[in-house]
Amino acid sequence: MPRDTGFPQADAENDFLRARRGQVLSRLAAWLRREPDDVNIMLPFDEVVGSLGMVSERRLGLQVVRLDSIVGSVDRTRDFDRRFRPTSARVRERWQRLALAQRRGESVPPIDVYRVGDLHFVKDGHHRVSVAHALGLETIDAYVTEVVTRLDAHGIRYRGDLIVKDYRRLFLERVPLPGEARAAVLLGDAWDYAKLGEHVEAWGFRLMQDDGAFIDRATVARRWYTEEYVPVVRMLRQADLLGKRTETEAYLWVAGERYRLIRTHRWDDDVLNALRDRR
Structure with a gap:
């Protein structure tokens, strides 16, 4: 008083x-x-x-x-x-x-x-x-x-934090991940959510081409997380390619570098070795 x-x-x-x-x-x-x-x-x-x-x-x-x-x-x-x-x-x-x-x-x-x-x-x-x-x-x-x-308010300190929340909300509308996956996929840069959304949708399009059938967004999101994201993050951790990035930031970086350097969507030791040299 x-x-x-x-x-x-x-x-x-x-x-x-x-x-x-x-x-x-x-x-x-x-x-x-x-x-x-x-x-x-x-x-x-x-x-x-x-x-x-x-x-x-x-x-x-x-x-x-x-x-x-x-x-x-x-x-x-x-x-x-x-x-x-x-x-x-x-x-x-x-x-x-x-x-x-x-x-x-x-x-x-x-x-x-x-x-x-x-x-x-x-x-x-x-x-x-x-x-x-x-x-x-x-x-x-x-x-x-x-x-x-739809999203929790955790992490909001300043007005600028709302931009990241807004882009994350839009990302999750495009890529409706389930609970555990939803919590695991995190980015610090708002625009990275837009880039990741484009990446997942492209991955889903290739998946539909391979399967020869339409796949809804929720199924694409679930399969991308289990068949692509989790195995790749595990490989990056084993190859010591995470650095100071979050898992999702590392995934987005190497996914882009992989295609830019090698023009491929596959994951193998040659890809990881090429990416390790680019750190």
Whole structure:
């Protein structure tokens, strides 16, 4: 709890000034450290849900929510930063009025949030969240609506992470992998998901040519994973070709190099030796 001088009005004013000062200093520090532009930007709810793929939602009612799990907003991303510090003096009057009420011990209504995984996004109550942060609180009462998405929200820290999630969602629509395979195929570069999707579809087309029959996407995805991906990753691990890449990044790299160097789709010792020389 910030220092209390015994004059609630003055303390509320100081609370706001301290929050604004913290926001400005945080922006300056991020600039000096050359951090990404979005490091202090609040996550937009619509962009997050759009990237993950909306499935359904349900009301959970009144709950106690940790303030550090509230990372975004439905429609007020410009007024507050990632830690809900005011980004301008525009919100000052209402902010100080709520801070004064809190300091006087007056009742403050619960906020309204959406829950996506472990993350929360404010629908109503941005000023209340900001004041709670400034006063050093750790939790806040909230009416929670849970949103279920096709992809989980794990790994989302900044706005830039949404690009990878969005491309992964599109990849999994093209290549509907089952549970274990879905979790194993991971890439760090968003565009690599597009390249891998093209690769798997081409692999599936060759498979249909060999079989002389149409094969649906789910079957292509399952067979690619079991007949191509898993054996190749095992070979790459044995040949010490993974390096610092993830298994999927290594697979995508060697698959492209294999065809560029040798013009073949086969896997054998000659292919691995040629690829080892290209590391």
